[in-house]
Amino acid sequence: MAFAQLNPSTGSTPNTDPIRVMVVDDAVVIRGLLGRWLDADPALAVVASHRNGKLAVDDILRSNPDVVVLDIEMPEMDGMTALPLMLAKKRDLVVVMASTLTRRNADISLRALTLGAADYVPKPETTSELTTSVDFRRELIEKVKVLGERARRLSGRGKTMRAETNAGKTASQAPVGALANRPALPAARGADAGKPGFQLKPYSSARPRILAIGSSTGGPQALQQLMKDIGPAITDIPVVITQHMPPTFTAILAEHIGKAAMRPSKEAEMGDVLQPGHIYVAPGGKHMILEKDAGAVKVRLTDDPPVNFCKPAVDPLFDSVAKAYGSATLAVVLTGMGSDGANGVKTISGGGGSIIAQDEASSVVWGMPGAAANTGQCSDVLPLLEIGPKIVRVLKGSAR
Structure with a gap:
């Protein structure tokens, strides 16, 4: 493991x-x-x-x-x-x-x-x-x-x-453990936001057809809050999540966040066809990637070696989402240690998609979101409590 x-x-x-x-x-x-x-x-x-x-x-x-x-x-x-x-x-x-x-x-x-x-x-x-x-x-x-x-x-x-x-x-x-829910500092904005050299990109003009999320340390708490905030708004798109967790834990996590969102939520299985309004969590010990198949997008689970020392890892998911959905991708990088997801952020951005990173003040650890933000490919870096409302506006086509 x-x-x-x-x-x-x-x-x-x-x-x-x-x-x-x-x-x-x-x-x-x-x-x-x-x-x-x-x-x-x-x-x-x-x-x-x-x-x-x-x-x-x-x-x-x-x-x-x-x-x-x-x-x-x-x-x-x-x-x-x-x-x-x-x-x-x-x-x-x-x-x-x-x-x-x-x-x-x-x-x-x-x-x-x-x-x-x-x-x-x-x-x-x-x-x-x-x-x-x-x-x-x-x-x-x-x-x-x-x-x-x-x-x-x-x-x-x-x-x-x-x-x-x-x-x-x-x-x-x-x-x-309570950091994810405490009031956060104002979000970083503009060319000088966050850290020296920090840049933001405009959101994609395409309305998102999928939401992909990566998280690690502090992620379960952050996911609970985020899914509660966006549950009513994800009727028309699937949500895919990679959270660094071992087997058993990921199945329980899927249940918890499904209750928070009041949406169907499950640990992903090989061959699952993504359905709008449904949430899919990468199972512990497997990488989750998405593939187009006869007009549908399906889940494929792999036993490939760890990526960034992680299995499941965010980068493989983000890379596959970018390939399947292109500019209609909306991704979020939440609190976590290390830098998993940063390469995938570049891939999503290169395909025209949009990325939101959690800010440092509201993160338990600003490793993963910090690495994502410092690629200069994110469209926003926001406190946790502002990410959900922003996603809702983007899904409605009213936030650019």
Whole structure:
């Protein structure tokens, strides 16, 4: 299984205190293993380790972690019960849920994101698989580093953090997991928008016949909001989504966003014929591409190698959408680590299509949308809460 390769350049910066981590898991072997992995990275320091949620909640202010790696199923107090209690005590806390790849745990993990968890890491099902999983170890460490450093930046903490934040204090910054829904800064506009050299392109004159979306870290929360906003407006076009997720999780995600949009939504299957008003989510572990066939557009799933260290990946989807729909393509790149989707953005733009990227202020991580924006091929870079209304206007032909 391949997951997103996270960008080390967005992680912990030099000359700062290590990111403080708490590990909460009822299995002593797993607590010890995760603790050793995390402590081995000079940018991280494990400050506490607990066997259940109650002990962790009671220790939050004393240990003052930046990030908690939280198991779901534990005796006395489980992870879902502990999560809101932790965030109530320390509002800038980053909580990363850790659960095995069962349908129940996938559903719980996605619900945890709506309660303020920043992200999740799917654990291998057995201890022996966990100890040998290079992907899991890399994903865990990089997510803890990137999300922990972002939380520090947002709350204005750096090398003097421990001197400024003692066990009796809590910060007022909203948790990272809630960033997608917080008020955002005004959208970047014009030639100087966003970053030096940042350029925007006019929208296509063709009315969109498909909406393609790519997302990663923070994506489930952002997708929920976006699909709620655009659900009534997507009657006449299909929506295709690649979200970096493992198997099982993608099926649950499709159900969640279908409820938000009040539209039919499913994990895509080989040979699906795209239908207007329907939502198709790339299944974990497979790339989803679109192909024209006798006047229809169908889904083809491939087991090709990871792209940008991801499987599913956004670039293959975007490339195929551009080929199938040309200037009638509307694409969106939402929050996520890395740069997956940036090459596909160029392909869509080259075919005359339009792209919207989420802005930095409303992104949990501005890796993917930042890379897309900096291609100079996007038509807009917007806060999450403005993307839905903009899509609705574009679909009506009233936003150019």
